[in-house]
Amino acid sequence: MNQEELDMAGLNLNEEAPREIVPEEPPKTPAAIEKLIEEAKAALTAQEQGEKQSLSLVVIGHVDAGKSTLMGRLLYELGRIDEKRRIANERGSSKMGKSSFSWAWELDGTQEERERGITMDIALQTLLTPHRVITILDAPGHKDFIPNMISGASQADSALLVVDAAVGEFEAGFERGGQTREHLLLVRSLGVSQVIVAVNKLDQVEWSKARYEEICELLKPFLLQSGFHPAKTKFVPVAAMEGVNLARAEPVGCPLYQWYKGPTLVDLLDALEPPSRDINAPLRFPISNVFKGQTSGICVSGRVCGGVIVAGESLRIIPGDESATVKAIDSDGDSLPWAGAGSNVNVTLTGVDPISLSVGSVLCRPSHLVPLASTFTAKIIVFDIQVPITAGTSVELFHHSRDVPAAISRLVATLDRSNGTVLKNKPRVLTKNMSAEVEISLRNATYSGPASRVLPIPIEPFSVNKDMGRILIRRGGETIAAGVVLELLA
Numbered sequence: 001m002n003q004e005e006l007d008m009a010g011l012n013l014n015e016e017a018p019r020e021i022v023p024e025e026p027p028k029t030p031a032a033i034e035k036l037i038e039e040a041k042a043a044l045t046a047q048e049q050g051e052k053q054s055l056s057l058v059v060i061g062h063v064d065a066g067k068s069t070l071m072g073r074l075l076y077e078l079g080r081i082d083e084k085r086r087i088a089n090e091r092g093s094s095k096m097g098k099s100s101f102s103w104a105w106e107l108d109g110t111q112e113e114r115e116r117g118i119t120m121d122i123a124l125q126t127l128l129t130p131h132r133v134i135t136i137l138d139a140p141g142h143k144d145f146i147p148n149m150i151s152g153a154s155q156a157d158s159a160l161l162v163v164d165a166a167v168g169e170f171e172a173g174f175e176r177g178g179q180t181r182e183h184l185l186l187v188r189s190l191g192v193s194q195v196i197v198a199v200n201k202l203d204q205v206e207w208s209k210a211r212y213e214e215i216c217e218l219l220k221p222f223l224l225q226s227g228f229h230p231a232k233t234k235f236v237p238v239a240a241m242e243g244v245n246l247a248r249a250e251p252v253g254c255p256l257y258q259w260y261k262g263p264t265l266v267d268l269l270d271a272l273e274p275p276s277r278d279i280n281a282p283l284r285f286p287i288s289n290v291f292k293g294q295t296s297g298i299c300v301s302g303r304v305c306g307g308v309i310v311a312g313e314s315l316r317i318i319p320g321d322e323s324a325t326v327k328a329i330d331s332d333g334d335s336l337p338w339a340g341a342g343s344n345v346n347v348t349l350t351g352v353d354p355i356s357l358s359v360g361s362v363l364c365r366p367s368h369l370v371p372l373a374s375t376f377t378a379k380i381i382v383f384d385i386q387v388p389i390t391a392g393t394s395v396e397l398f399h400h401s402r403d404v405p406a407a408i409s410r411l412v413a414t415l416d417r418s419n420g421t422v423l424k425n426k427p428r429v430l431t432k433n434m435s436a437e438v439e440i441s442l443r444n445a446t447y448s449g450p451a452s453r454v455l456p457i458p459i460e461p462f463s464v465n466k467d468m469g470r471i472l473i474r475r476g477g478e479t480i481a482a483g484v485v486l487e488l489l490a
């Protein structure tokens with residue numbers, strides 16, 4: 001394979017993907033676009049005040065906690081999977097000798113995921129509760145797939161944490177190195193502030209009230225410490241496999257109901273607070289995936305992180321000088337005339353060479369381009385690390401779905417975690433749980449050969465756009481810090 005083919009493979013374009021540029025649809029006139037944008041804003045404002053509000057939810061938790069099973073069963077209970085599909089999933093999974101994964105079958109879509117019985121990429125589904133339209137992002141629990149999970153979490157408003165109630169299993173997920181803690185810290189750092197904890201597999205502990213309460217009490221202090229407000233943290237006992245306490249307090253005779261009289265999982269989902277959406281901000285659409293569309297054109301998916309995107313308009317792709325026309329916008333198979341901040345959508349583009357579209361690029365209006373930077377300052381919180389961070393530490397920087405090589409080039413100051421005041425200027429090292437201001441510089445991916453120019457990435461200070469200003473820092477496969485961008489320097 002030559003470089004161009006490799007690049008194309010990286011774009012998830014399959015063999016028959018046309019290299020030729022799909023002819024551009026005649027873009028709408030600026031006046032027509034302005035009119036559409038105004039209509040979209042009015043409709044979105046009305047929608048916010050209307051009955052069904054939309055939000056997105058990332059499902060997190062330690063590997064095998066039952067996340068995919070829970071979501072598969074929930075989709076069935078809410079009528080999103082019909083009987084025919086359920087039977088097909090059951091047959092398919094038992095044929096592979098994995099019948100305990102039949103509910104996860106619906107979400108774990110690829111052959112490899114099904115064979116290994118684990119989720120590797122983010123699966124997208126929509127749940128309808130009486131008052132909410134919820135886009136579900138089922139994140140992989142396995143340690144190796146954390147980058148995919150970051151991509152999911154950076155698109156979410158709320159989180160559903162699934163923990164396994166079985167003795168020893170909850171503890172394994174919660175101790176150092178387990179994914180329960182890391183996932184919670186990650187989603188909080190990425191701006192998710194409300195979480196529902198589903199204590200799953202209660203059938204395995206004889207529906208024990210004491211075990212349920214023990215798990216809640218162990219989690220509460222950690223949730224508080226990680227920055228989740230107790231009023232926005234809810235717990236619910238469930239058994240995903242048997243469908244207990246998901247959409248209804250059923251089955252009636254279940255021993256759980258001898259002591260539990262609280263809400264079901266759906267009651268809690270239905271009461272999630274929808275986020276406030278900044279539809280008046282400049283349009284930002286960071287691309288999280290690129291794929292071949294079903295019709296002509298190339299599709300990109302992602303979350304609108306400010307403003308509104310409307311069908312027919314011409315947008316710039318940053319970085320680069322290319323533009324593309326929005327041919328269509330769709331969400332869960334429905335075609336939309338526009339989408340506002342906070343929506344997760346697929347956008348079909350025409351008039352563009354697919355090579356100029358890559359994961360992490362941002363679509364924006366030519367009048368309000370997103371800035372590019374290769375050096376910036378950030379306020380970070382250091383996780384539970386063992387090797388301290390010093391000036392010059394090489395890291396991987398995660399911003400939306402992009403990860404790039406970077407270095408913590410300067411330690412500016414350590415900060416008080418509670419009020420942000422400076423504790424010490426120019427510290428020599430940062431150790432676990434510290435808060436600090438640092439300078440981050442992107443670096444070249446390769447160490448040998450002639451030094452090529454570092455390519456800047458589209459990024460904005462948190463004070464300008466919250467979604468565009470959040471970062472995560474990893475080192476050697478472990479997340480070591482998370483933070484917000486303060487100022488772009490170069």
Ligand SMILES: Nc1nc2c(ncn2[C@@H]2O[C@H](COP(=O)(O)OP(=O)(O)OP(=O)(O)O)[C@@H](O)[C@H]2O)c(=O)[nH]1
Nearest residue numbers: 063064065066067068069100118119141239240241
């Ligand atoms: N007994 C019991 N087993 C369950 C329950 N829910 C899930 N399981 C089993 O737990 C195993 C893991 O379930 P998954 O849904 O694949 O777990 P996951 O958290 O999605 O796993 P990853 O996607 O790999 O992180 C499967 O064998 C399920 O059948 C439950 O309520 N009770």
